[in-house]
Structure formats: C-alpha cells, structure tokens
Amino acid sequence: MELILAAAIGVLAASGVYLILRPRTFQVIIGLSLISYAVNLFILAMGRLRMDAAPILDGANANPADYVDPVPQALVLTAIVIGFAMTALFLVVLLAARGLTGNDHVDGKLD
Amino acid sequence: MAELNHIAILPILVPMAAVIANLLLGNLRSISRVRLNIAFSVALLLVSILLLVVLARSDGNLAAVYPLGNWPVPFGIVLVADRLAAVMVLVTSILSLAALLYASARWHSRGTNFFPLFHALTMGLNGAFLTGDLFNLFVFFELLLAASYGLTLHGGGRNQVKAALHYIAINLVASFLFLIGVALIYATTGTLNMADIARAVPLIAPDDRGLFDAGAAVLGVAFLIKAGSWPLHFWLPRTYSAAAPPVAALFAVMTKVGFYAILRLWTLVFANSSGPELAFGQNVLLVLGLATITFGSIGALSSKALDRLASYLILVSAGTLLLAVGYNAPGVTSGALYYVVVATLAAGALFLLKDVIDQILPAEAQVLAVSLEIYGDEEEGPDDSDEVSRTVPGAATLVSWCFAIAALIMAGLPPLSGFVSKFAMISAALGAGPTAATWWFIAALIISGFLVLVAMVRNGINIFWTSLPQSESTRVRTAEIAPIVVLLALCVVLAVAAGPAMAFFAETATFIHSPHGYMDVVLPKGTGS
Numbered sequence: 001m002e003l004i005l006a007a008a009i010g011v012l013a014a015s016g017v018y019l020i021l022r023p024r025t026f027q028v029i030i031g032l033s034l035i036s037y038a039v040n041l042f043i044l045a046m047g048r049l050r051m052d053a054a055p056i057l058d059g060a061n062a063n064p065a066d067y068v069d070p071v072p073q074a075l076v077l078t079a080i081v082i083g084f085a086m087t088a089l090f091l092v093v094l095l096a097a098r099g100l101t102g103n104d105h106v107d108g109k110l111d
Numbered sequence: 112m113a114e115l116n117h118i119a120i121l122p123i124l125v126p127m128a129a130v131i132a133n134l135l136l137g138n139l140r141s142i143s144r145v146r147l148n149i150a151f152s153v154a155l156l157l158v159s160i161l162l163l164v165v166l167a168r169s170d171g172n173l174a175a176v177y178p179l180g181n182w183p184v185p186f187g188i189v190l191v192a193d194r195l196a197a198v199m200v201l202v203t204s205i206l207s208l209a210a211l212l213y214a215s216a217r218w219h220s221r222g223t224n225f226f227p228l229f230h231a232l233t234m235g236l237n238g239a240f241l242t243g244d245l246f247n248l249f250v251f252f253e254l255l256l257a258a259s260y261g262l263t264l265h266g267g268g269r270n271q272v273k274a275a276l277h278y279i280a281i282n283l284v285a286s287f288l289f290l291i292g293v294a295l296i297y298a299t300t301g302t303l304n305m306a307d308i309a310r311a312v313p314l315i316a317p318d319d320r321g322l323f324d325a326g327a328a329v330l331g332v333a334f335l336i337k338a339g340s341w342p343l344h345f346w347l348p349r350t351y352s353a354a355a356p357p358v359a360a361l362f363a364v365m366t367k368v369g370f371y372a373i374l375r376l377w378t379l380v381f382a383n384s385s386g387p388e389l390a391f392g393q394n395v396l397l398v399l400g401l402a403t404i405t406f407g408s409i410g411a412l413s414s415k416a417l418d419r420l421a422s423y424l425i426l427v428s429a430g431t432l433l434l435a436v437g438y439n440a441p442g443v444t445s446g447a448l449y450y451v452v453v454a455t456l457a458a459g460a461l462f463l464l465k466d467v468i469d470q471i472l473p474a475e476a477q478v479l480a481v482s483l484e485i486y487g488d489e490e491e492g493p494d495d496s497d498e499v500s501r502t503v504p505g506a507a508t509l510v511s512w513c514f515a516i517a518a519l520i521m522a523g524l525p526p527l528s529g530f531v532s533k534f535a536m537i538s539a540a541l542g543a544g545p546t547a548a549t550w551w552f553i554a555a556l557i558i559s560g561f562l563v564l565v566a567m568v569r570n571g572i573n574i575f576w577t578s579l580p581q582s583e584s585t586r587v588r589t590a591e592i593a594p595i596v597v598l599l600a601l602c603v604v605l606a607v608a609a610g611p612a613m614a615f616f617a618e619t620a621t622f623i624h625s626p627h628g629y630m631d632v633v634l635p636k637g638t639g640s
Contacts, residue, residue: 020284025276032283039287039294046298071297075246079290082253086286089260090279096264097272106280108273 005045012038025094025104029087036083040076047072115165119175119192119241121158122200125151126234133227145215148226152208155233159204163197167615174632176243184634185304191243191633194619195448199240199371202452203364205601206459207233209594213463214357216590221266221355228265231258232361239368243633245293245303248372252289252337256282259365262358263350274353281336281346289333295326306633309379324388327380331373331392338369339429341402348410348422356466359418360459366425367451370432374444374623382439383626389439396437397548403430404555408562417465420570421458424521427559428454434552435536442539445620449613450532453602457520457529460598464513467591468574471507506587509596511575516599518571522564523556528606533560535613 012034019031047069055070094104101108129151136144166173174193178184192200211229219225235255242248260282263275297303299319300311315323336343347366351359373396381392407426414420428450435447520529533556540549605612622628 020280028280032280035284035287039290042291043294046294048298071303072294075294075297078246078250082250082286086253086257086279086283089257090283093260093264093272093275093279096267097276100269100272106276108269 001049001051005041005049009038009041009045012041023105023107025097025106028106029090029094032090033087036079036087040079040083043072043076043079115173115175116177117175118158118162118165119177119190120179122155122162122204122237122241123190123234125155125158126230126237129155129230130227130234133224133230144226145219148230149208149211149215151230152204152211152233155237156201156204156208159197159201162192163194163201166192166194166197174629176633185302185307188247189243189304189633190241191306191629192241193622193629193632194615195371195375195623196240198448198452198616198619199364199367200237202367202455203233203236203240205598206364206455207236207361209459209598210357210360210463212594213360213466213591214355216588218266218355218357222264224261225265228258228261229358229361231255232262234258236364236368240371243305245296245305245308247303249286249289249293252368253286255365255368256286259358259362262361263354265358266355270353274350278346278350285333285336288329288336292326292328292330292333295322295329299323299326304633305376305379306630309630310634312380312384327376327388330376331395334369334372334376335399335433336369337366338373338433339366339403339426340369340399340433341406341426341430344403344406344426344429347426348419351422351425351462352416352418356418356462359421359462363425363458363462364455366429367432367455370429370436370451373433374436377436377439378444378623379629382624393437393439393548396433397551400430400432400434400437401551401555403427403433404559405430408559408566411563411566414566414570415573417468417570417574418462420566421461421465423566424461424563425458427521427563428458431536431556431559434555438540438548438552440539440543441620441624442543442617443536444624445613445616446532446535446537446539448616448619449528449535449605449609453520453528453532453605456598456602457517460513460595460602461517461521463591463595463598464510464517467510467587467595468514471510471587506592507575509592510587511571513592513595513599514567514571514575516603518564518567520599520602522567523560524564526606528602528609529560531606531609531613533557 016031016033016035016038019027019034022028022031050068053066053068055068055073057064057067097108098104103109129148132147132151133144136147162175166175174191176184177190177192179188179190182188207229214225214229232255235251235253235258238251239248239255242251260275260279263278264271267275293303296308299315299322300308302308302311312323332343339347351362354362377392377396381388404427407423407430410423410426411420414423431454432447432451435443435450438444516527519527523529523533537553537556540552
C-alpha cells in the first residue's frame with residue numbers, strides 16, 4: 001500500500017515537473033494539475049495510511065487508535081478546492097495570452 | 112481583555128465587507144461608489160491604528176488572540192495580533208489607502224472589478240499577517256494571490272497578460288511547495304497552530320527530526336519565492352513593472368508577507384534552538400540575502416525605466432530583510448522592522464511617482480529613456496477632465512522633491528529614515544559582537560546603498576534635468592500627487608520620531624525573539640512550556 005501510493009505520488013510529481021518545464025502553456029497547465037494531484041495525495045498520506053477506519057469519533061469512550069486522522073482529510077479538501085479554482089483562473093489567463101499573442105508559447109513568441 | 116481580542120479580526124472583516132458591498136453594487140461607475148470605497152479604506156486604516164495604539168500602550172508582551180468560532184487553542188484556527196502583526200497590518204492599510212486614492216483619480220476605470228479585487232488583496236494581506244495557524248496562512252496566501260492575479264491583469268495589454276502568465280505559474284508551484292511543507296510539519300508535530308508547533312518541535316522523536324527539517328526547508332523555499340529572494344525572484348521585476356501603478360504600489364507590501372512569514376516561523380521555531388538547523392538556516396538566509404542584495408543593486412543600476420528601478424529596489428529591500436532575519440539578533444531585527452515600514456512606504460510612493468512622471472514627461476523624452484513597449488498601450492483615461500483634475504502650480508518642483516526624498520530614503524542617506532534604519536541595524540550588529548558575518552552584513556548594506564544612490568541619481572538626471580517639459584504642459588492631479596506626498600511625509604515623520612519608534616520596535620523585537628513570549632500568549636495557561 002505504502003509503496004503503491006509513494007510510486008503514484010512520485011510518478012505524478014515527476015510528470016508534472018516535466019510538463020511545467022515545457023514551452024507550451026497547455027503543457028504547463030496539465031503539469032500544474034498533475035502536481036496538484038500529487039500534492040493532494042501527499043497531504044492525505046501525511047495523516048498515516050489506514051484502511052477501513054472512520055475519521056469521525058463515535059461514542060464517548062472511543063479509542064483514538066481505531067480511527068484515522070481527520071485533519072489531513074479536511075486539509076486536502078481545502079487544497080483541492082483552492083487548487084481547482086487557481087487552475088481555472090490560470091486557464092482564463094492562458095486563453096487571454098493565446099488570444100493576444102496569437103500562439104501558445106509561454107513567452108508569447110514561437111522561436 | 113475581551114474587547115481587545117475582538118479588534119484582531121476587524122482588519123479582515125472591514126475589507127471583506129468592502130468586497131461584498133462592491134459585488135452587490137455591481138460594476139457601476141459613479142463618484143459615490145469611489146467615495147464608498149475610500150470610506151472603507153479609511154475605516155480599515157482607523158481599525159489598524161486602533162489595534163496598534165492599544166497594543167503599543169500596553170506592555171510589550173500583550174497580544175490580541177481571537178479564536179475563530181471559539182474553538183479552544185490549538186484545535187481551532189486562531190488569529191494573533193501581536194505588535195509585529197499590528198505594524199504590518201498598519202503598513203498595509205496606509206499603503207492600500209494611498210494606492211486606492213491614487214487609483215480613484217483615473218486608474219480604477221481602466222478595467223472591471225478593480226475595487227473588489229483591491230479590497231480582497233488587502234484582506235488577504237491582513238489575514239496572512241494576523242493568522243496564527245499555518246494552514247490558514249496558506250488560505251490567506253491563496254486569497255491574496257488570487258486577487259493579485261486579477262489586479263496584475265487590470266487595464267490589461269499584451270505585456271500584462273504575459274507577465275501574469277509567468278507570475279501565476281510560479282506562484283502555483285510555490286503554493287504546492289507550501290502545501291508539501293505544511294503536510295510534512297503536520298505529520299511530524301501533529302498540529303498546525305504556530306505556537307503549538309513551536310511547543311512540539313523540541314519533543315519530536317529523533318527519527319522524525321529529519322522529516323520535520325525537510326518540511327521546514329520546503330516551506331522556507333515557498334516563502335522565499337514570495338519574498339523575492341535570489342534565485343527565486345525572476346518573476347518579480349517583470350510582474351511589478353507590468354502591473355498598473357496603484358497595483359504595483361500595493362504589491363510593494365506583498366513581498367513583505369514572505370519576509371514576515373519567514374521571520375515569524377524562524378523566531379518561533381529555530382532562533383532559540385541550538386541544533387544544526389540554526390546554523391544551517393542562518394547560513395542560508397545570509398547567503399541568499401547577500402545574493403539578493405547584489406542582484407537587486409546590479410539590476411537597479413541597469414534599469415532605464417523608473418518602474419523597473421523600483422522593482423529592483425524591492426529586491427534590494429528583500430535582500431536586506433533576509434540578511435537581518437539571518438543575523439538572528441533582537442537589535443538587528445528591530446532595525447529591520449523599522450526598515451520594512453520605511454522601505455515599503457517609499458517603494459509604494461516610487462511606483463505611484465513613476466506614473467505621475469509619465470504624465471508630465473513628453474512622449475519623446477520617454478523614448479530616450481525607456482523602451483516604447485512598456486508604455487505603448489497607455490492611452491489617456493476616459494474621465495480625463497472630471498472634477499478631480501486640477502492643475503497644481505509648480506507641479507514639477509513638487510514631483511522632483513518627492514523623487515529626491517524617495518531616493519534619499521531608498522539609498523539610506525542621512526538625514527531621512529532610510530539612514531536611521533540602516534544605522535540601527537549596523538550598530539546593533541556591531542554591538543552584538545562582530546563576527547565575519549557582521550562585516551559581510553555591513554558591507555552589503557553600505558555598498559547596496561551606494562549603488563542604489565547611483566541608480567536613483569542617474570534616473571533623476573535623465574528625468575528632471577534633461578527632459579523636463581515647458582511649464583504649460585505640466586499638469587498633475589491633486590488626487591494623484593497627494594497620496595505620494597503623504598507616504599513620503601510619513602517616512603519623514605518616522606525619521607523625526609525615530610526615538611519613540613525605535614523604542615517600540617526594540618520591544619517588539621525582544622518579544623518575538625523571546626523563547627516563550629508568543630507561545631505563552633497564544634496557548635492556554637499550563638500547556639505552554
């Protein structure tokens with residue numbers, strides 16, 4: 001489980017970094033999205049990996065060891081929303097740059 | 112003091128009310144709407160002054176702590192307004208009022224939604240200064256960045272969109288680094304409250320210590336990107352010089368958010384520790400500060416346009432502040448706090464002044480000094496002849512005086528406040544026992560001051576001696592020159608009142624450098640060590 005998750009985060013982040021360094025704006029935005037997935041998974045993993053455990057305490061004398069840490073789940077929810085909004089905003093600027101410069105190079109020129 | 116604690120949230124609520132009011136009013140262009148926005152900014156300024164006065168009149172160990180939703184610390188998010196936060200909030204409020212007054216003459220009608228974005232940026236800045244929770248800091252960072260993306264594009268042309276594209280991309284990457292750092296710190300300390308992190312750090316298991324250090328380093332990189340530190344600053348000069356002048360003026364305080372976050376976490380977590388992290392962090396901050404100052408000074412020398420010059424001056428001040436944090440002595444920090452106030456106000460004034468000079472100078476004189484590309488898309492605004500425009504006699508004299516004062520402050524020459532701040536930092540550094548770092552620090556401050564002076568004088572000669580037009584074309588709007596004069600006058604007042612101001616900043620620095628001051632204020636009694 002740990003190995004699969006770590007590999008997934010690593011592959012997503014590596015692909016994202018590669019795409020961010022590409023010269024086309026569309027590649028950059030896909031790269032940013034991939035990195036945001038990797039970061040979201042990473043935040044979730046920082047609450048320790050646990051299968052089949054609820055994040056909400058149930059009953060007065062519940063044992064915290066039986067439950068998964070709810071804070072990273074709340075954090076990742078916020079991070080997803082913010083990352084989504086920022087990507088959407090970036091997409092608008094990307095389209096504006098495409099319209100104004102006539103091409104999709106990050107510097108606005110082809111050569 | 113329950114009443115005091117409620118003041119802590121007001122600097123966030125007032126701009127939020129302004130954003131809501133603007134959105135409800137729609138995008139109508141009327142003079143009453145401009146007045147409403149100015150009223151909101153004045154209200155924010157009054158709240159900030161109130162907060163600072165209340166804190167300044169009590170002893171230095173008091174802070175307004177506001178637990179949101181009344182959740183007990185450290186489980187809920189908490190707002191903490193200590194003196195450092197209150198000073199930064201006041202600087203933001205002053206600068207935002209000045210920029211808003213300036214923009215309300217002409218610039219606000221160059222695009223849509225200027226006022227709501229402007230107040231949202233102010234809200235994000237104040238929130239970032241006031242919050243005591245690491246993840247909440249991230250949320251306020253995103254809020255201020257989202258508003259700044261919109262404002263960068265205000266009055267947009269090709270250059271703005273290009274600059275904004277780079278700016279957004281680099282800041283999105285910085286946000287992801289921020290999240291990785293926060294996640295690692297949460298994983299090792301189990302808390303997000305800054306005071307609680309400071310409490311938990313000495314208790315981290317030795318096996319997890321490396322993970323925590325990695326998290327702190329990643330978080331530090333994110334803050335250094337915002338602070339404009341070399342080599343992470345390449346977005347800064349381009350974005351700041353492409354943004355509309357009132358927006359760029361408010362951006363002058365945005366790099367200071369990075370400085371503030373570094374100073375806050377550094378003094379809380381590492382400054383009083385004795386591990387290898389202390390030496391490592393000090394070395395990194397000193398080297399990066401030196402590199403940033405060097406790069407900023409050389410960039411200032413090479414700038415032909417005033418807005419580029421002002422952007423590089425922001426880098427110089429960012430480098431100076433990083434050096435001061437890395438020096439890790441309360442005396443140097445108090446000088447740096449004085450410096451951050453002065454440098455922010457003067458840099459904001461310089462961005463506004465650049466726009467005034469653009470209007471005075473004939474176009475052919477500008478061609479001599481700058482590339483046409485930057486100014487090519489600027490047409491006169493539609494409300495060119497409305498009631499705010501009035502001819503000021505001797506406007507050119509006033510503008511050149513403002514420029515000279517800004518130059519003196521930026522270069523740190525006596526008798527103005529730039530000199531006082533640098534003198535305070537240098538004398539504190541010498542007083543704390545000179546080491547090799549002291550001489551690097553002093554040399555960097557003095558040489559960068561000299562280079563900035565050369566750059567400012569050269570630009571001044573280009574603008575005022577070789578190309579000032581005949582008097583009949585010299586028109587300056589009162590509404591535009593007044594905020595600049597007020598900002599620079601505040602810098603002069605700070606120089607006159609240097610004694611009480613330095614005493615105040617010295618107490619502030621002692622408080623944030625004391626090992627348990629912040630923790631004792633925020634954490635409930637008994638849990639703080």
